Amino acid sequence: MNASAPRPAARRRRTDAKRNEDALLEAAASVFAASGVDAPVREVAAAAGVGVATLYRHFPTRSDLVVAVYRHQVDACADAGPALLASEASPFAAILRWVHLYVDFLGTKHGLARVWEGDPDGFTALHRLIVDRLVPVLTDMLAEARASAEVVAPITAYQLIRAVGDLVAFNPPDPQYDVRRIVTLLVSGLRQQQPHP
Amino acid sequence: MNASAPRPAARRRRTDAKRNEDALLEAAASVFAASGVDAPVREVAAAAGVGVATLYRHFPTRSDLVVAVYRHQVDACADAGPALLASEASPFAAILRWVHLYVDFLGTKHGLARVWEGDPDGFTALHRLIVDRLVPVLTDMLAEARASAEVVAPITAYQLIRAVGDLVAFNPPDPQYDVRRIVTLLVSGLRQQQPHP
Amino acid sequence: MNASAPRPAARRRRTDAKRNEDALLEAAASVFAASGVDAPVREVAAAAGVGVATLYRHFPTRSDLVVAVYRHQVDACADAGPALLASEASPFAAILRWVHLYVDFLGTKHGLARVWEGDPDGFTALHRLIVDRLVPVLTDMLAEARASAEVVAPITAYQLIRAVGDLVAFNPPDPQYDVRRIVTLLVSGLRQQQPHP
Amino acid sequence: MNASAPRPAARRRRTDAKRNEDALLEAAASVFAASGVDAPVREVAAAAGVGVATLYRHFPTRSDLVVAVYRHQVDACADAGPALLASEASPFAAILRWVHLYVDFLGTKHGLARVWEGDPDGFTALHRLIVDRLVPVLTDMLAEARASAEVVAPITAYQLIRAVGDLVAFNPPDPQYDVRRIVTLLVSGLRQQQPHP
DNA sequence: AATGAATGAGCATTCATTCAT
DNA sequence: AATGAATGAATGCTCATTCAT
Structure with missing residues (x-):
């Protein structure tokens, strides 16, 4: 036995734990989609087929769980920004596509609007994650679009991302209301000089 | 017994009841502003100086209370539409002003976003109230703005009102984020042909 | 109807509420005796035949309940001090009798020792009650006993009361150990000059 | 296999196990002092740098751990009895000194009062340890003191040891209350004829 | 018509103990 | 022999709603 080959027992234990963590993440994603991020933790644990304490072991706070659930999608969204800038016909087109990717990410996650409140309990971590990863990406895209004069409205990336979050957060698929x-209406406003209300 | 001369006792009864109802409406407005429309009913009853059951008598569901609290403001908002159409420089300008009046109304009411969810428990009534009173007003304003070609985006009044609600609902005054x-960005998008995302 | 004859409904309500409160006090006394003052609140509520929330209504914190349970006995104990001073053959005899009344009061109350810890959660109120009501009584008795030279040890009433509490707190009736x-041994030490340990 | 030459592997195993046990004892002593003997077992295991199951292997019950932690000190205390009897000026002086050694031992161990309860869960073992080791020592000392008529109160060693335990158990250093x-007051009572309460 | 006491379900969280590796 | 992940029962507390007076 040597350092590069950990004992099977240890590795197996970790494999099982990882399996549980994955099950929790899947369960949480599903439960959050169905019942919002405020769903009872027991419900998530039950959906994952584990005890509540197992959930607490892996994710000591609800915030940790929420962040873990969404981190992958946030990363994918962040990575897509530069790619779209390169592939789309114009910076504005890239922004539009990117914002819709962000909408995909926010998807069916009810209750996510609370992320933007200064909620001390929970959502600080997710708030930070989004701000840290997505705001810079959109900031760059807006800068390019301004350089080409496609975008003229004085809106920051943070404001836009937050607004989109609000628009999507509480709207499950609804034939009467296509988010x-x-x-798109909001984004297209970027091309307009802003009137005085 | 005849309608024009109720017995003093009965009249007194009604007077008291009205007084209670008014107290409840004031209390609810204040509590909703402070703690959101999800605030405990006891808190509202206590603020009004009445028992909880009295609240329930006047407003059997939370939804009824919410509607009653906001009906006056909704009415005022509805009335302002035609007036703005007459006084502003253009239909678009009128729409912009009117939407900001609506923002004023939504103002400090945290948690109001749930109005748009198909919440069976509450909010159905407020949803209906807004749809019944405000959507027709904005529909007319949009029609005029389209007639003058100021507005070209194919957005319905319902969609716009709902979107504004989402944007405002969870955002207390915040220097980082001016609702x-x-x-204004959203409304200015009305003047743009909508791109395909 | 006049002020001296409240409406039957109101009085009856209060009567019922009082009945519940009494039931809770009895139940708490019994449960505390059996399982200590740390016993689950649910257990007390169940023993009283009421819901937990009813318990919380009457006694918002555990501390409140504990104090309420013991207040009557503390009062009785306090009142007995001067009476014993008058009736017993000597101040020392009165002290001895009084301390044993205090032992009766502490009786079977397991877990009560925590009263003396600086427990921020709970027992501050009971601690204060005992200090406020009993310490002055015993202080007077000790003063008289010192005046007659029966008591010579430099011990304060607070120290003695606390010591007795510790001795009794965790000792249910036990043939091997007669509290x-x-x-009595402790109290009789009062008559001795204290040696240097 | 023979006793005088164990296989190196086996010896190594035992060495490791011993190391773990010592680490657990040190950790437990420290944690018990800080958080009382009720401290979570995980905390002890973590402080020792081992898994909880390792703790359970070495000390199947909390009681076992408590006893193991305190055995050395109990032994030292027991040994001091005869020595003091020889060195102090009188049997009573020896008793007083010895009891204060016992107080030193009980020292910072919060929650130890439960030792005297008939706690089926834990503490039985520590109770037995103290009874087995300390009671005989104090019994001898009391006998000598009675022989010289210094002690006249009819108290057993068991009762005295238990009383001291109760007095100390829940009292962390407190300027208001010097244990x-x-x-000393309790011990000095031994020189008094006991009055009838 | 008004009261407010009572209800009990619901939720977050902790911890002792077991068990597969 | 050691590990630490998993378990789930236990507990404190809140809140919407009902009901007898």
Whole structure:
């Protein structure tokens, strides 16, 4: 036995634990989609087929769980920004596509709007994650779009991301109300000089 | 017994009841502003100086209370539509002003975003109230703005009102995030042909 | 109807509420005796035949309940001090009798020792009650006993009361260990000059 | 296999196990002092740098751990009895000194009062240890003191040891309440004929 | 019509103990 | 022999709603 080959027992234990963590993440994603991020922790644990304490072991606070659930998607979204800038016909087109990717990410996650409140309990971590990863990406895209004069409205990336979050957060798929259309409306406003209300 | 001369006792009864109802409405408005529309009913009853059961008598569901609290403001908002259409420089300008009046109304009411969810428990009534009173007003304003080609985006009044609600609902005054600026951005998008995302 | 004859409904309500409160006090006394003052609140509520929330209504914190349970007995104990001073053959005899009344009061109350810890959660109120009501009584008795030279040890009433509490707190009736005998031993030490350990 | 030459592997195993046990004892002593003997077992295991199951292997019950932690000190205390009898000026002086050694031992161990309860869960073992080791020592000392008529109160060693335990158990250092003074008061009572309460 | 006491379900969290590796 | 992940029962507390007076 040597350092590069850990004992099977140890590795297996970790494998099982990882399996549980994955099950929790899947369960949480599903439960959050169905019942919002405020769903009872017991419900998540039950959906994952584990005890509540197991959930607490892996994710000591609800915030940790929420962040873990969304981190992958946030990362993918962040990575897509530069790619779209390169592939789309114009910076504005890239922004529009990127914002819709962000909408995909926010998807069905009810209750996520609380992320933007200064909630001391929970959502600080997710708030930070989004701000840290997505705001810089969109900031760059907006800068390019301004350089080409496609975007003229004095809106920051933070404001736009937060607004989209609000628009999506509480809207499950609804034939009467197509979120994408509204998000497109919002983004298209970037091309307008802003009137005085 | 005849309608024009109720017995003094009965009249007194009604007077007291009205007084209670008014106290409840004031209390609810204040509590909702401070703690959101999810605030405990006891808190509202206590603020009004009445028992909880009295609250329930007047407003059997939370939804009824919410509606009653906001009906006056909704009415005022509805009435302002035609007036703005007459006084502002253009239909678009009128729409912009009117939407900001609506923002004023939504103002400090945390948690109001749930109005748009298909919440069976509450909010159905407020949803209906807003749809019944405000959507027609904004529909007319949009029609005029389209007639003058100021507005070209294919957005319905319902969609716009709902979007503004989402944008405002969870955002207490925050120096980092000025809701009005975002709402203006959204409205200014009405003047743009909508791109395909 | 006049002020001296409240409406039957109101009075009856209060009567019922009082009945519940009494039931809770009895239940708490019994449960505390059996399982200590740390016993689950649910257990007390169940023993009283009421819901937990009813318990919380009457006694918002555990501390409140504990104090309420013991207040009557503390009062009785306090009142007995001067009476014993008058009736017993000597101040020392009165002290001895009084301390044993205090032992009766502490009786079977397991877990009560925590009263003396600086427990921020709970017992501050009971601690204060005992200090406020009993310490002055015993202080007077000790003063008289010192005046007649029966008591010479430099011990304060607070120290003695606390010591007796410790001796009794965790000792349910046990044939192997008679608390009264030990308490008597402690009190009889008051007549001795204290040696240097 | 023979006793005088164990295989190196086996010896190594035992060495490791011993190391773990020592680490656990040190950790437990420290944790018990800081958080009382009720401290979570995980805390002890973590402080020792081992898994909880390792703790359970070495000390199947909390009681076992408590006893192991305190055995050395109990032994030292027991040994001091005869020595003091020889060195002090009188049997009573020896008793007083010895009891204060016992107080030193009980020292910072919060929650130890439960030792005297008939706790089926834990503490039985520590109870037995103290009874087995210390009671005989104090019994001898009391016998000598009675022989010289210094002690006249009919108290057993068991009762005295238990009383001192109760007095010390829940009293962390507190300027308002000096345990040693009270213990001295108790011991000095031994020189008094006991009054009838 | 008004009261407010009572209810009990619901939720977050902790901890002792077991067990597969 | 050691590990530490998993378990789930236990507990404190809150809140919407009902109901007898």
